[in-house]
Amino acid sequence: MKGFLKLTQIQLKLFLREPAAFFFTLMFPTMLLLLFGAIFGNGNKPIPQLNGYGNVDLLTGGFIGMIIATVGLMSIPVNAAAQREHKILRRLQCSPIRPIVYLASDVFANFITTSAGMILLIILGKLIYNLRLPGDPFGVIVWFVLSAFSFFALGYLLAAIAPTARMAQVVGNILFFPMLFLSGAAIPHQILPEFLKKVSEFIPLTHVIRIIQGFWFEGKWSDYYIEMSVVIGTMFVCLLLAVRLFRWE
Amino acid sequence: MPVIEVNNLRKVYGDITAVKDISFKVESGEIFGIVGPNGAGKTTTIEMMEGIRTPDSGTISILGLHPLKDSKKLRQRVGMQLQQAALPDRLKVWEAFDMFSQFYERFVDAQELLESVQLSEKRNAYFSQLSGGQKQRLFVALALINDPELVFLDELTTGLDPHARRSMWDMISGLRERGKTVVLSTHYMEEAEFLCDRVAIFHKGELLALDSVNNLINELDEDKRVEITLIEAIDTAKLNELETVSEVTRKGVELIVRGSSNRLVVDVVETLANMGAEIRTLRIKEANLEDVFLTKTGSSYRTVNNHSSNAGDTES
Numbered sequence: 001m002k003g004f005l006k007l008t009q010i011q012l013k014l015f016l017r018e019p020a021a022f023f024f025t026l027m028f029p030t031m032l033l034l035l036f037g038a039i040f041g042n043g044n045k046p047i048p049q050l051n052g053y054g055n056v057d058l059l060t061g062g063f064i065g066m067i068i069a070t071v072g073l074m075s076i077p078v079n080a081a082a083q084r085e086h087k088i089l090r091r092l093q094c095s096p097i098r099p100i101v102y103l104a105s106d107v108f109a110n111f112i113t114t115s116a117g118m119i120l121l122i123i124l125g126k127l128i129y130n131l132r133l134p135g136d137p138f139g140v141i142v143w144f145v146l147s148a149f150s151f152f153a154l155g156y157l158l159a160a161i162a163p164t165a166r167m168a169q170v171v172g173n174i175l176f177f178p179m180l181f182l183s184g185a186a187i188p189h190q191i192l193p194e195f196l197k198k199v200s201e202f203i204p205l206t207h208v209i210r211i212i213q214g215f216w217f218e219g220k221w222s223d224y225y226i227e228m229s230v231v232i233g234t235m236f237v238c239l240l241l242a243v244r245l246f247r248w249e
Numbered sequence: 250m251p252v253i254e255v256n257n258l259r260k261v262y263g264d265i266t267a268v269k270d271i272s273f274k275v276e277s278g279e280i281f282g283i284v285g286p287n288g289a290g291k292t293t294t295i296e297m298m299e300g301i302r303t304p305d306s307g308t309i310s311i312l313g314l315h316p317l318k319d320s321k322k323l324r325q326r327v328g329m330q331l332q333q334a335a336l337p338d339r340l341k342v343w344e345a346f347d348m349f350s351q352f353y354e355r356f357v358d359a360q361e362l363l364e365s366v367q368l369s370e371k372r373n374a375y376f377s378q379l380s381g382g383q384k385q386r387l388f389v390a391l392a393l394i395n396d397p398e399l400v401f402l403d404e405l406t407t408g409l410d411p412h413a414r415r416s417m418w419d420m421i422s423g424l425r426e427r428g429k430t431v432v433l434s435t436h437y438m439e440e441a442e443f444l445c446d447r448v449a450i451f452h453k454g455e456l457l458a459l460d461s462v463n464n465l466i467n468e469l470d471e472d473k474r475v476e477i478t479l480i481e482a483i484d485t486a487k488l489n490e491l492e493t494v495s496e497v498t499r500k501g502v503e504l505i506v507r508g509s510s511n512r513l514v515v516d517v518v519e520t521l522a523n524m525g526a527e528i529r530t531l532r533i534k535e536a537n538l539e540d541v542f543l544t545k546t547g548s549s550y551r552t553v554n555n556h557s558s559n560a561g562d563t564e565s
C-alpha cells in the first residue's frame with residue numbers, strides 16, 4: 001500500500017512537470033469552452049430545442065469526453081510505452097513492487113488528472129457561463145468513471161501492442177482525432193452528414209459523450225443501454241487484452 | 250550453504266545459445282567477478298539469477314530460494330544494478346531514492362548512499378540532467394537502498410572516470426567488509442583483479458575458467474618478459490646466446506627479451522652491463538588477468554604493444 005501511494009504521488013508529480021500533458025488535460029478543454037462560448041455568442045442562454053439547456057451545457061459533456069480520450073489515447077499509451085522502452089519498467093521490476101501495483105497506481109494517477117480536468121472545466125464553466133450542473137449527477141459520475149476506465153484500458157492496450165513509444169503516439173493520434181471530430185466532442189453531432197453519423201456509431205467516444213450529455217440533461221438510464229454496453233464492452237475487451245499483453249520490456 | 254548455486258544453466262535466443270550449460274557456486278561474503286568479451290553471456294546469466302529472465306533449462310538457487318517463484322521474497326534481500334536501466338526524465342534524484350525505499354520492508358538512509366557515490370549535491374537534479382557516469386553511480390547506489398545481503402552489479406564502472414572508478418572500488422570493498430556477497434561483471438581486468446575473490450571467464454556462452462586471480466595467472470605458465478630501452482642500439486647476439494633467454498626482439502634501441510627462468514632478469518642485465526650498454530628504462534612484465542583473459546578467449550590482437558600500462562608492471 002505504501003508503495004502504491006508513493007508511486008501514485010510520483011506519477012502525479014511527473015504529470016505536473018510534463019507541460020504537454022498538463023496543458024491538454026487541464027488547460028485545453030477549458031480554453032475550448034471559452035472559445036466556443038464566444039463563437040456561439042449567446043453564452044449559455046436556454047435553447048428550446050435543448051430542453052431549456054444552453055450551448056455551454058451541451059459542450060461541457062463533449063469536452064469531458066475529450067479529456068477522457070486525451071488521457072486514454074494520448075497520455076497513457078505514450079507514457080507507458082516510453083517507460084518500457086527506456087527501461088524504466090525494468091528498473092522497477094528489480095524491486096519487490098508487483099506489476100499490478102504499478103499499473104494500479106498509474107491508473108489511479110491518471111484518473112486523478114482526468115477528474116481534475118473535468119472539475120476545472122465545470123468550475124470555470126459555472127463561473128463564466130453559469131453552466132447548469134448535471135440533472136443526474138450520480139449518473140454522470142458513474143459513467144465518467146466507467147468511461148475513463150474503458151479509455152484507460154484502451155490506452156494500456158495500445159502501449160502493450162506498440163513496439164515503441166513513437167508508434168504508440170502515432171496510433172494514439174490516429175484514433176484520437178477522428179474520434180474527436182466524429183463523436184460530437186468538438187463539433188455537434190447534428191451537423192454531421194448521414195454517412196459520418198453512421199461511422200460515429202462505431203466510435204466508443206460517441207457513446208461516452210451521449211451518456212454523459214444524456215445524464216447532464218436528466219436523461220433516463222433505460223435510454224442508454226446500448227451506449228452503456230459499448231463502454232463496458234470496450235473496457236473489458238481492452239483490459240483483458242492489455243493484461244495478457246503487458247510486458248516489462 | 251552457498252549463496253548462489255547454478256547448475257547446467259542454459260539460455261537460447263533463436264539460433265544463438267547465449268548461455269551453454271553453465272554451473273558454478275558463489276559463497277557467502279565473496280566478491281565474484283564475471284568477465285568475458287561482448288556477447289559472452291554475462292548479462293544473460295546475471296539476469297537469470299536476478300529472476301528477470303527465464304532460463305531454458307538448468308537450476309538456480311539464490312539464498313536457498315528460486316529466482317522466479319520466490320522473486321518477491323528475494324527482491325527484498327537482493328540488490329540489482331542492470332547494465333541498461335533508466336528512470337523518468339523528470340524524476341529528481343532524491344525522489345528516486347524516496348520512491349524505491351518505499352517498496353522495501355527495510356531501507357537505508359538515502360543521503361548516506363548519495364554521499365557514498367558522490368551525488369549528494371545532485372539530489373535535486375532531474376534524472377535527465379545527470380551525466381552518464383552520474384546515472385551509473387545513481388543506479389549502483391539504488392541497488393543498495395534495501396541494504397541487500399547479495400548484490401548484482403552488471404558493469405558497475407562502465408562510463409566512470411578513473412577517480413569515480415576508484416571510489417566505486419572502495420565502496421565495493423566496503424561491502425565485503427560488511428559481509429555482503431557481490432556478483433559483478435566487468436570489462437576492466439584490473440578491476441576484477443582488485444576486487445574479486447574469484448573470477449569466472451565467460452566466452453560464447455561457456456564458462457572457460459573459474460578461480461582466484463592468482464591461481465588463474467599461475468596456471469597460465471607465461472614466459473617472463475623484460476622490456477628494455479637502451480641509450481644506444483647494440484648487437485643482441487650475446488643475449489641470444491644466453492641459456493635463460495628464449496627470444497629477443499629488437500626495434501632500434503628497444504629490446505624485448507623473453508624467457509622462463511627466474512634468472513632471466515639477472516642474466517640479461519649482467520650481460521648488458523658487461524657489454525657496456527646503458528639502460529634508460531627497464532620493465533619486467535608479469536602475466537596479469539588480462540593475459541589470462543586474452544589467452545583463454547583466444548583473442549588474436551594480443552601484441553606486446555598492448556601491454557604498455559598494466560597494473561602489474563614494475564618500472565625502474
Ligand SMILES: Nc1ncnc2c1ncn2[C@@H]1O[C@H](COP(=O)(O)OP(=O)(O)OP(=O)(O)O)[C@@H](O)[C@H]1O
Binds near residue numbers: 288291
Ligand atoms: N533479448 C535477447 N534477444 C536475442 N538475443 C539476445 C537477447 N539478449 C541477449 N542476446 C544474445 O545473447 C548473447 C549474450 O548476450 P549478453 O547480453 O548476455 O552478453 P554480455 O556478455 O553481457 O555482453 P556485453 O559485454 O556486451 O554486455 C549475445 O549474442 C546477444 O546477442
Ligand SMILES: [Mg+2]
Binds near residue numbers: 291292293332403
Ligand atoms: Mg552485458
